[in-house]
Amino acid sequence: MSETMSNDIAARTIDMIASRSGMEAGKITRDTELAEIGVTSLELTEIVMDLEDLFDIQIDLNAAEAWDMLRNVGDIVDAIEKLVNARS
Amino acid sequence: MSRQRVVITGLGGLCAIGTDADSIWQSMCAGRCGLGPLTIDRRDLRTNIGGEIGAIAEDGIDPRRRVTMGRFSVLAVLAAGEALAASGLDLRTADPKRIGAVIGVAIWGADAVDESYRDIFLEGKKRTNIFAVPRAMPSAPAGQVSMQYGLRGPVFGVTSACSSSNHAILAAIDQLRLGRADIMLAGGTDTPMQYGILKVWETLRVLARQSCRPFSADRDGLVLADGAGVAVLETWEHATARNAPILAEIVGCGMSADAGDIVSPSVEGPVAAMQACLNDAELPATAIDYINAHGTATKANDRIETQAIRAVFGDHADKLAVSSTKSMHGHCLGASGAIELIACVNAIRHGIVPPTIGYTTPDPECDLEITANVAQERPVNVAISNAFAFGGLNAVIAVRKV
Numbered sequence: 001m002s003e004t005m006s007n008d009i010a011a012r013t014i015d016m017i018a019s020r021s022g023m024e025a026g027k028i029t030r031d032t033e034l035a036e037i038g039v040t041s042l043e044l045t046e047i048v049m050d051l052e053d054l055f056d057i058q059i060d061l062n063a064a065e066a067w068d069m070l071r072n073v074g075d076i077v078d079a080i081e082k083l084v085n086a087r088s
Numbered sequence: 089m090s091r092q093r094v095v096i097t098g099l100g101g102l103c104a105i106g107t108d109a110d111s112i113w114q115s116m117c118a119g120r121c122g123l124g125p126l127t128i129d130r131r132d133l134r135t136n137i138g139g140e141i142g143a144i145a146e147d148g149i150d151p152r153r154r155v156t157m158g159r160f161s162v163l164a165v166l167a168a169g170e171a172l173a174a175s176g177l178d179l180r181t182a183d184p185k186r187i188g189a190v191i192g193v194a195i196w197g198a199d200a201v202d203e204s205y206r207d208i209f210l211e212g213k214k215r216t217n218i219f220a221v222p223r224a225m226p227s228a229p230a231g232q233v234s235m236q237y238g239l240r241g242p243v244f245g246v247t248s249a250c251s252s253s254n255h256a257i258l259a260a261i262d263q264l265r266l267g268r269a270d271i272m273l274a275g276g277t278d279t280p281m282q283y284g285i286l287k288v289w290e291t292l293r294v295l296a297r298q299s300c301r302p303f304s305a306d307r308d309g310l311v312l313a314d315g316a317g318v319a320v321l322e323t324w325e326h327a328t329a330r331n332a333p334i335l336a337e338i339v340g341c342g343m344s345a346d347a348g349d350i351v352s353p354s355v356e357g358p359v360a361a362m363q364a365c366l367n368d369a370e371l372p373a374t375a376i377d378y379i380n381a382h383g384t385a386t387k388a389n390d391r392i393e394t395q396a397i398r399a400v401f402g403d404h405a406d407k408l409a410v411s412s413t414k415s416m417h418g419h420c421l422g423a424s425g426a427i428e429l430i431a432c433v434n435a436i437r438h439g440i441v442p443p444t445i446g447y448t449t450p451d452p453e454c455d456l457e458i459t460a461n462v463a464q465e466r467p468v469n470v471a472i473s474n475a476f477a478f479g480g481l482n483a484v485i486a487v488r489k490v
Contacts, residue, residue, distance in 0.1 A: 042351055045293050055255040062309050064387030 009084065010077045013051060017073060022048050030074035041067040051076070057083040092265050093324035095490065097332040098177075100170025101275075101430050102163050103315035103417040104139030108170055112427065113434040116413055116442035117463045123300060123311050123418050131283055135290045137298060139313025139418030140281050149236070156219045157232055158197025163316035164229035164277035165236045167426070173236060175320040175332055179237060188241035188269045190260040190432040191318070192252025192276030192476075194422035195285060197224035202284045221452075229277045233318070241269040250382070251475035252276045253317065253425025254483035260321050264407055269328040275426035277316035286312065292351075294386050300419075302383035302412035302444050303390050303458045305451035306327065310384040313418025317426025336433045339470070339488045340369025346434045346480025353389060353476055358382075358396035361482035365472060366400070369486045373401045376408055376486070378435050378471040380428045383412020383444065391453045393476065398456075409441040409466060412458040416445055425475045429485070436489045439467050439489045 010030065018025035021037045028037070034044060048070075052059055052070045059079060061069065070076050099109065104122025105115035115122065117355075123139050130136065145213035147166055149152070154162065168189070171178070193200055200223035204216040222228055227245035234243040242263045248255045253276030260274035278287065289312060327334055342364025346357035366373060382393055390412075398405045413431045420427050431442050440463050447460040470488045477483075 040349075040352070049291070061293070062295070065308070066293070068387075 006011060006081060009055070009080055012054060013077050014073060015046055015082060016050055016054065017047060028073055030072065030077060032073045035075070046069065051080060055080055057087065059083065092212060092267070094261050094264050094321055094338045095324055095327050096319050096335045096338065096433060097327050098171040098173070098175030098320035099335065099430055099433060100167040100174065101315070101317035101427055102141055102167055103420055103423070103427050104141060104313050105417050106142065107144065109430050112417070112430050116416060116431055117440055118418065119443045119445045121416050121445055121464055123313065126281070127281065127282060133283065133286055135286055135295050137296065137311050138281050138286070139311060139315070139420070141314050145157045146216040150366060156222050158200045158223035158228060158279070160193065160197055160277045160279045160316070161229045161232040163279065163314070164191050164318065165232050167275060167277070167318040168233045168237065168273050171320045177271065177320065177332070182271070184238050184240040185370045186241055186270040187239045188263055189239050189273040190246060190256040191229050191233060192246050192248070192256035192425070193226040193420045194227060194247060194249045194252045194278050196226050197228060198222040198279050198282040198285045202282045205284065233273060239273070247422070248481040248483065249477035249479055250419065250421055250424055251477035251481050251483045252422035254473065254475040254485055255343070257319065257321070257338070257425065257429070257485055258343060258483055261322040261338060263343060264321060264323050265355065270323055270349045272321045273318050274321050275316065275318035276422040277423070278420055278422035279314045280312040280421055281314045283315060291380045293353050296385060299446045300385045300415050301446040301448065302381065302385040302415050303451060303454040303456070304447045305449040307385040307390065309386055309413045311415070311418040313365065314323045315417060315420030315423035315427050317423050317430060319426065319429055334490045336436050336487045337490050338485060340365050340486040342368055342484045346482070348480050351478055352481045353392045354397045354480060355392055355399065357480050357482050358393060358474070358476050359399045361484045362396065362400045362472065362474070365484040365486050371470060371486065374404045375470050376401070376472055376481070377466070377468045378432070378441050379408060379410045380432050380471060381410050382474040382476045383414055385412070385414065389476065393474065394454045394456055406457060408457065409459050409464065410456045411442055411444040413442050425473060425483070425485070429487070430472045432473050432487045435471050439465055441466050441468065
């Protein structure tokens with residue numbers, strides 16, 4: 001995968017999280033912890049579903065697993081990149 | 089002020105591990121799992137596990153009445169009929185105004201609602217089935233039970249998601265304690281084995297992929313199931329005066345609300361409900377021998393429930409048996425507490441703790457004495473049944489040997 005495409009996934013993911021959390025996209029980085037910006041486990045599940053639709057992938061995690069495994073924004077971006085790569 | 093003692097004189101139930109209370113108990117003793125691949129039209133569901141009851145050959149209900157009933161009403165009427173028969177009550181001579189019913193429902197008549205959507209949106213019909221409303225309304229099972237058996241006392245439905253049965257039993261006990269009735273039928277019913285219900289639960293991402301493993305480290309969610317359960321509750325005076333078979337006494341009950349999150353449970357709410365139940369029963373924590381846990385097998389519930397049990401029972405938490413029979417019959421939502429009452433009453437009567445099946449790996453966050461995989465012989469004098477629902481609505485019932 002090209003670096004541009006990877007950056008694009010990160011940017012679109014951050015935009016999505018920003019729109020859900022009410023935080024400015026410019027203030028969210030890969031290292032931003034979800035709990036720190038007030039995302040609850042149910043909101044995370046919703047974000048995961050939106051990202052699935054956006055990238056046409058299936059993130060096979062239940063709500064608790066997602067909350068345990070996706071601690072920060074980078075974790076989400078990595079998970080999506082892996083699934084997008086696997087598809088292409 | 090002395091209050092009425094409340095006893096259980098009959099039990100009835102249907103779920104994935106049996107279509108009568110005795111069969112359900114035998115399955116529990118055998119550790120039999122009733123959960124399996126779905127036989128309904130799954131359409132685009134990814135979920136393929138649930139607890140179905142299957143066809144009921146002869147329900148004895150007048151066909152003209154049955155067309156007005158959703159399946160959850162049919163199940164409730166059958167469970168109530170079994171419980172009444174077991175209680176030996178002669179309805180021809182009893183005063184119907186002194187007999188009531190409270191039936192808990194978490195959802196609604198899910199088959200009727202699904203059918204209406206299919207009729208209108210898929211098949212382009214101009215109208216739904218004429219009985220869509222009476223088939224679907226959550227109070228219908230209570231009404232149908234009263235009609236089938238001619239009960240003219242306090243009759244109503246209650247709803248508190250997964251605690252509905254326990255709240256129904258609690259509300260029925262109140263009618264008896266307040267002197268509004270001598271006999272109350274109480275329990276719950278639900279039929280989530282419908283596409284629409286499975287679809288919304290799937291979206292919540294709390295459903296197990298393959299099996300229900302409460303308290304096991306590898307648990308990954310709950311399994312929904314159809315079910316209904318009804319108990320005949322009666323004042324001690326009334327039951328003894330007619331020489332009724334007394335199966336057990338309900339010695340206490342407690343309620344609380346988390347007032348926190350609509351889906352995430354708190355520790356404090358369940359603690360308060362269990363404590364209130366012990367206070368109502370006037371029993372110390374050390375008197376409890378068995379806890380039939382809410383034990384849904386979601387990561388959060390089982391961890392939080394463990395913490396709550398530890399907070400209430402202290403060191404005694406290591407001495408009492410804990411199991412979740414949902415591992416066998418699944419999560420019957422509004423019927424859960426009633427099905428689990430069958431487990432508690434029989435545990436007391438037979439000195440057998442039903443198991444939590446599918447248990448493979450201890451979880452340090454659920455470090456209770458889980459009765460794993462195989463039923464255990466063990467004297468049980470008092471058992472409590474926990475129900476902790478979405479919305480933070482908690483209800484706990486204590487049952488004692490008579």
